[in-house]
Amino acid sequence: MTQITIPRPDDWHLHLRDGEMLKAVAPQTAQHFARAIIMPNLVPPVVTGAQASAYRDRILAALPEGSTFEPLMVLYLTEDTDPKDVAAAHASGLVKAVKLYPAGATTNSNSGVRNFDNVRPVLEKMAEIGLPLCVHGEVTTHEVDIFDREATFIDTVLDPLRKATPGLRVVMEHITTKEGVDYVSAQGSDMGGTITTHHLIINRNHILVGGIKPHYYCLPVAKREIHRRALVEAATSGNPHFFLGTDSAPHTDDAKESPCGCAGCFTATNTMQLLAHVFDAEGKLNALTKFASENGPKFYGLPVNTNSLTLTKKSETATWPSKIASAAGPVTVFDPGFPVYWHIEN
Template identity: 65%
Template sequence: MSVTQFTIRRPDDWHLHLRDGAMLRSVIGHTSANFARAIIMPNLVPPVVTADQAASYLEQIRAALPEGDDFEPLMTLYLTETTDPEDVAQSAASGLIKAVKLYPAGATTNSESGVRDIEKIYPVLERMSEIDLPLLVHGEVTDPEIDIFDREAVFIDRVLDPLRQRFPTLRIVMEHVTTKEGVNYVMTSPKGIAATLTTHHLIINRNAYLVGGIKPHYYCLPVAKRETHRLAVRAAATSGNPRFFLGTDSAPHFDGAKESACGCAGIYTSINTLNCLAHVFEDDGALDQFEAFASLSGPAFYGLLPNEQRLKFIKQSDPVEMPGKISVQNETITVFDPGFALLWRHELTKAGEI
């Protein structure tokens, strides 16, 4: 008999872009309605590099939350070659930040201030190892001679594995893994490394944005890859392996910036991620692993307790109504279209209800 409803602990999002200003105010409610906590990406313009900047950004986020929402932003710092190790340590000790983000310079949106010479950040990484503060990595090299479809695998060999050998106690999250090489590396490495997986990389391969014309709203970084890689990533997500957990990498851009001669990378999924994931896990016969991926493994890696609140999922016969676009002043943001009907809806359970 097929499952028509199930309940999980309220999920968290371990990789989220909220932007700032009007865009922040327009998208934050989609996250706070679905997730209890989220790791907030620091790649604003200018980036969130210091404790003072992180505290200011945290206040912006709290001010933008819909009234009554109890969402908790988990802040990060943007790692640069001049980052002060003691500022990082003090930010962590105060509880202000939960991790530091490494962007190779030029790897993705607003990453121009990122790291070019990895040796220049060794003092920060040493201090992070001492205080057990996780390093989040955008795992791609940016060398122009390296094919964009190979940049994750090359990053593992050239950067990540040597880094882990030099700092064996540094906890690392390899974010938005997109390849079978990335999955295998995380799965077979000694403890201390984990990976976030996005909703869209479980659903689309490179055909989605290249076949039948360029489709900019499926363009993201890292780019979606061959079907063999999508299947490896999807198998990792639905396996129940605690090293893999949800990080949506939901990244809103205005349609004008996406639909241009040099379109921005990013897919907006915060509003419908959980509906999409319920479909994916049901399709793979893995609904019993959904809670581990969305609600349990992430908190365990970060040393946090799972959320006490529960979400009940109910399967309905008619598709869930979902907007195709979000309005932000005079602009719009396109919502991720998974290419299938969303039949799973969800709601917070009442106190004492399971």
Template identity: 70%
Template sequence: MTQSLTIPRPDDWHLHLRDGAMLKAVLPETARHFGRAIIMPNLVPPVVTAADAAAYKARIMAAMPEGADFTPLMTLYLTEETDPADVAVAASEGLVHAVKLYPAGATTNSASGVRDFDKVRPVFERMAEIGLPLCVHGEVTDSEVDIFDREAVFIDRVLDPIRRAVPELRVVMEHVTTSNAVDYVTSAEAGLGATITAHHLIINRNHILVGGIRPHYYCLPVAKRESHRLALVQAATSGDPRFFLGTDSAPHVDPAKECGCGCAGCFTATNAIPLMAEVFERAGALDKLDGFVSRHGAAFYRLPVSASTITLTRGDATTFPAKIESGDGPVTVFDPGFPVHWTVTG
């Protein structure tokens, strides 16, 4: 049995760092194992312009732990007022690496998102011209659509029409949760990739609801049936370069999760890489791990694979901290519910 595994330093292609005291608390958790991350722009107020992105990046760099080898890859929050020229300038300067589409009301701090997709067509067309990826939160928000169906409906109603209208647009379906999304990505000839989170590879909707509500497993998109989780595991461990790790690690203080209307998000920055080694080992696919966490996303974003490495070692079951402390309050670390035997040792 493999006891040690050395891979290129992983990247996180979907990460929430928040701001202020929370940023200072969670950034070291990501920087410990990851070399780069696509930083989500859904702050309050959101990161809409190049100037906003530059200011947010400066705050991230100011919070960076001493000696950390980590590069934040900034994104812009798409609104119906987004200026295509501002997007192009931000991309040409190497400041932003993607634009994020939130359907209005789909998730945390998405109220400024898009309602009329025709209004953002000029932005899509400019992005296609310059090769800048569009990252999408793939859910419709129509009240008549069941929450467990919102991803599949989004593909049919929103995403496929966008890709047909602007076929050169490069798109990342973020945090896919269904076999429908897996099938859609694998049917695409080019220009479409998908991130999969650590927690969606581990939990299904029963983990949230059976035996009592477990708020720290609640996320958006919400975890689906076991058949969908298995489809995600198969996609992640297949070696298909269209799938890569995006943790969607999303910190909330415990009082915001453990309340009558709890926030969506799982905090996995602390243990995501050991969790991935465990998942891939259980699937008999450790040889595919470096592709999923270190190579496929870099290729999609047209960036070099990291020249540095990390080493994972298998041993006795690992104990992760139950919580991390922030200036805003405690944040619960995702608990997979099973023993994890991998640790990052170098």
């Protein structure tokens, strides 16, 4: 195949930040995606319906004129979150999910959950009203190796949490391990998993071999090649449990290239070309529709987009900006490290 047309894709895990960074990166996602689940880990975090509404207004104001991109808002779960506010925000149609960050797990997660018993009333209300919980699937205890945090989270947090809250719809975000793939695959229709573009392409060697590559550093950190292969097989399988969540996370170059560099890969600009390359290399290009356009809406109870996106494979390599300019500083676009021949036609 040298061309594929799919329903316009959605991004089920996206960081847009705020202020000047928001203005720079929001148009990058709006070019190719119809909707996106917007991460709430601002400073301060988006914890109430009123804050989510105000953030949504700022996102819409940052879009190009005439854009039809729809931000799907998410509340940041804290131990003080009010179940009634969550239910009201969901009932209004504004909020599509609540995000669980274990405290200290990733960027701007210090307001996250330390004692899971304290959020039980919120989780029970969410199960009652059918509101999904998106989880950053890593433990943060110092005795657990960073490469084992996801597998440990499944055993010690995620599985017990789901068993204690029957009916709760859960998305395990940015899965990075074979253990994560196997766990999600074995669950029912109330469990989903997102997979990022960059975790389909890089393993931990890309970060560490030949010198530290800060623009490949992300959380959860990329794992061994056996885990990357498990992700590729899951994404290209058509399995309805798995759908695209880029976790595209912009940081300025000075924040990435510092003695304590920030975690995150910025993939909003070139995700669809990279996915076409990965799926084509596996001989599974037809499965791209399910992964990028169908499985996510089905899990969230939303319609598949009626407009479309066409990708064409050409003899010349595709190009995109190496950096996105912002008033806060330049943001480096993810470099896959190989030539890509897939071009977006619309």
